[in-house]
Amino acid sequence: MVQARVVIAGVKSGAGKTTVATGLMAALARRGLQVQGFKVGPDYIDPGYHTAVTGRPSRNIDSFLLPEETIRELYLRAAATADIGIIEGVMGLYDGRAGSGAGSTAEVARILKSPVLLVLDAASLGQSAAAMVLGYARYDPRVNITGVILNRVAGERHREILQKAIEEATGIPVVGCLEREADLEMPSRHLGLTPAVEMEDLDKVLDRLAYIVGKALDLDRIITLAERAEELSPPERPLFALLPVTGRLPVAVALDAAFNFYYRDALDYLESRGADLLPFSPLTDTRFPAGAAGLIIGGGFPEMFLPELSNNTTLHEDIRQKAAGGLPIYAECGGLMYLCRAIKDLDGKRWPMAGLVPAVCGMQKRLAGMGYREAVTHGSSILGPAGLTVKGHEFHYSRLEVEEGYAWAYRLTDNNRLEGYASGSVLASYLHLHWAGSPAAANNFLAKCRAYAGS
Numbered sequence: 129m130v131q132a133r134v135v136i137a138g139v140k141s142g143a144g145k146t147t148v149a150t151g152l153m154a155a156l157a158r159r160g161l162q163v164q165g166f167k168v169g170p171d172y173i174d175p176g177y178h179t180a181v182t183g184r185p186s187r188n189i190d191s192f193l194l195p196e197e198t199i200r201e202l203y204l205r206a207a208a209t210a211d212i213g214i215i216e217g218v219m220g221l222y223d224g225r226a227g228s229g230a231g232s233t234a235e236v237a238r239i240l241k242s243p244v245l246l247v248l249d250a251a252s253l254g255q256s257a258a259a260m261v262l263g264y265a266r267y268d269p270r271v272n273i274t275g276v277i278l279n280r281v282a283g284e285r286h287r288e289i290l291q292k293a294i295e296e297a298t299g300i301p302v303v304g305c306l307e308r309e310a311d312l313e314m315p316s317r318h319l320g321l322t323p324a325v326e327m328e329d330l331d332k333v334l335d336r337l338a339y340i341v342g343k344a345l346d347l348d349r350i351i352t353l354a355e356r357a358e359e360l361s362p363p364e365r366p367l368f369a370l371l372p373v374t375g376r377l378p379v380a381v382a383l384d385a386a387f388n389f390y391y392r393d394a395l396d397y398l399e400s401r402g403a404d405l406l407p408f409s410p411l412t413d414t415r416f417p418a419g420a421a422g423l424i425i426g427g428g429f430p431e432m433f434l435p436e437l438s439n440n441t442t443l444h445e446d447i448r449q450k451a452a453g454g455l456p457i458y459a460e461c462g463g464l465m466y467l468c469r470a471i472k473d474l475d476g477k478r479w480p481m482a483g484l485v486p487a488v489c490g491m492q493k494r495l496a497g498m499g500y501r502e503a504v505t506h507g508s509s510i511l512g513p514a515g516l517t518v519k520g521h522e523f524h525y526s527r528l529e530v531e532e533g534y535a536w537a538y539r540l541t542d543n544n545r546l547e548g549y550a551s552g553s554v555l556a557s558y559l560h561l562h563w564a565g566s567p568a569a570a571n572n573f574l575a576k577c578r579a580y581a582g583s
Contacts, residue, residue, distance in 0.1 A: 131204070132354040133213035135168075135237045135244045136277075137221040139260060143249040144279035144306065146174050149216035150334070151341025152350070154181035156212060158338055159347070164210035166203065168236045169218035170500075170521040170560060172389040172427065173323050178216070181334050185392040189215065189240075192224075192231035192500045193519050193565040196239050197363040202393050202564065203240055204362055212354055215242060221264060221271070225500050234271045241358035243274040245303065245350065250290055251280040257290050258297035265298055274353045275303040277345065283307065303353070304345030323388065323429070367564060373402035377577055380420035384409035386437060387462055389427030394563035394570075401574055410466065414442040422456045422577035423447070425463030427560060431491050431526070434471060438479040447482050451554055454583065456510045456576040457484070459556035461524055464549070465489045467556050468528070485549045485556050486531040497522045501547070501559055503538035509550040512572035517541075519566065520559030553580070 136152065138145040149165075157163045165178030165186035170193065178186035187206045189199055207213045217233030221244070224232030237244050246264055250257055257278075265273045276294055281287050291302040379398065381390070387410060395405060406417035411433055416423060430437055447467075451457055459467050464485065470478040472490040481489075505516040518538075530549075537548030537557050548557025553576070563570035 131207050131213060131357065131360065132211065132351065133203075133207065133215060133240065133242050133357045134274075134350065134354040135215045135217055135233060135240075135242045136247060137217040137233045137237070137244050138219070138247045139249065139264065140220045141223075143220075143247045145217055145247045146177070147337065148247050148277055148279065148304070148306070148341060148345075149214055150174075150177045150181060151337040152345060152347075153178055153214050154334055154338030155342030155345070155347060156214070156351075157182050158342065161211040162209065164207045164213045166206070166213060166215040167218070168215060168233045169231065170523075170562075171218065172391075174216060175392075176323055176388075177334070178214075180330060181338065184210070187393055188391050188562070189236050190231060190521075190562065190565075191235045191239060193521065193562040195565070197365070198367055198564055199236070199239050200360055201363045201366050201368065204360055205368065206393075212351065215240070221246065222267060231500060234268060237272070238270050241360060243272050243353050243357055245275045245277055245353070246273050247277045247279055249280055250278045250286070251282075251308075254289055255293045258293035261294050261300060262298050265300060273300060274356070275301055275350065277304040277306070278302060279306045280308050281305050301349070303349050304341075306341065306344045309340060323385075367397065367567065368400050375402065376404045377402045377422070377574060377581060378406055378417065378420050379403045379422040379424060379574075379577060380416040381405045381407050382410050382416075382423075382425040382463065383407040384411050385428075386411055386430050386433040387426050387428040387466075389460070389462065389560065391562050391564075394561075397564045397567065397570060398574065401571060403574060403577075410440060410443060411436045412440075414440065415446045416443070420455075421581035422573070423450070423458070425457070425459040425466055427461035427463060430462045430465050431471065431473065434473060434479040437466060438471075438481060441480075444480075444482045448484060451484055451552070454553045454580055456573060456580055457554045457556075458510060458573055459554075460560050461522070461558050464556040464558060465526060467554070471526075484554050486534060487528040487549070489526050489528055491526050493525070495523075495525060496527050497524050497558060502541040503547060503559060504541060505550070506536045506539050506546065507550065509537060509555050510553055510573050510576045511555055511569040516569060516572075518559075518561055518569050520557075520561045522558045522560065524558055
């Protein structure tokens with residue numbers, strides 16, 4: 129059976145694809161459909177909104193971090209029990225890594241053989257909108273743009289002009305039109321939207337989004353277009369069909385308002401290899417779960433919770449003692465910040481942290497690092513031997529002031545820069561990895577956890 133699916137792509141960043149994609153998911157879910165959300169790229173925040181409106185964990189699909197076969201497997205695995213898959217794009221349709229198109233929405237649409245709905249910011253546009261859509265449709269004939277959604281339209285007359293021009297010039301139907309609605313904008317901060325987990329009025333915001341988008345889009349026509357997606361073949365060597373492991377392995381995972389940047393499929397992969405993931409909160413728990421044979425601290429917004437994190441000194445001491453005993457500890461971005469000696473806020477105030485990484489992390493107003501990275505382990509670590517290649521992504525507004533003798537974790541292949549910290553049983557870095565895209569690193573980490581559990 130062909131799995132109904134459609135990509136929601138934008139002509140540019142800020143065109144409104146997150147509003148449209150999340151609202152479409154919500155409107156379809158309110159019709160009683162099982163909707164599976166996906167996000168192209170490494171973004172952690174948009175999937176939180178998808179999950180909130182569908183009741184199903186949203187999944188990231190990233191063609192830089194993941195091989196093509198793995199992308200197909202993860203899509204089919206997540207969508208197997210859904211009626212329709214809605215795939216939100218990233219940036220503009222053809223925008224990818226360093227202008228190459230790698231990692232772009234278009235590349236993912238080709239891999240998944242998915243129809244594309246193009247979201248166009250129509251503010252102040254007339255006939256030129258048709259030229260834009262025609263250009264996007266002809267730029268790569270392998271990308272199947274089957275519909276257009278107009279956003280920020282001034283009114284009915286404006287819609288008529290745009291729709292007539294686009295459909296006559298391209299033959300592509302306009303399947304929705306959103307007028308200017310200032311209160312549809314969702315709150316944001318320096319890494320993008322405010323995470324869904326932090327929004328007190330989330331249900332109210334999403335209910336309004338579902339109502340407005342549901343009225344503005346031709347849902348029946350969109351479903352019909354989605355049902356025309358070509359059939360996907362399962363991979364010949366599926367990642368999740370490896371030999372079963374013996375025994376379960378308890379691994380603590382920091383999960384709260386400060387630390388919640390995780391790829392759901394990455395966690396699923398760890399579980400498929402025997403991990404029992406035990407969530408805990410560095411904000412409120414004084415100890416992480418008893419019996420844990422490993423610790424993972426993902427990214428998030430620790431800078432928004434500095435007093436709470438800094439004052440939880442009992443947990444700091446527990447983590448230091450466990451590290452001294454050889455507990456494998458893996459941390460990414462916000463987790464790296466938490467493991468530093470201290471975090472300095474924008475006013476220069478120091479907030480003491482767990483102290484495993486010999487560095488002070490300083491917040492700044494300007495973006496400090498962003499982009500895809502290929503990295504090679506600088507030495508032997510909990511992720512494996514020296515020379516292991518991994519792929520990741522970084523996006524942060526902080527820098528490290530490292531102490532003398534700092535033990536670097538990686539060397540980046542594109543600029544030869546040293547990155548991260550690795551010493552003993554600890555590895556912490558600004559890089560976000562996807563375990564399903566770096567299975568060797570994941571397996572090596574779990575092997576270290578098993579060795580610790582048996583020691």
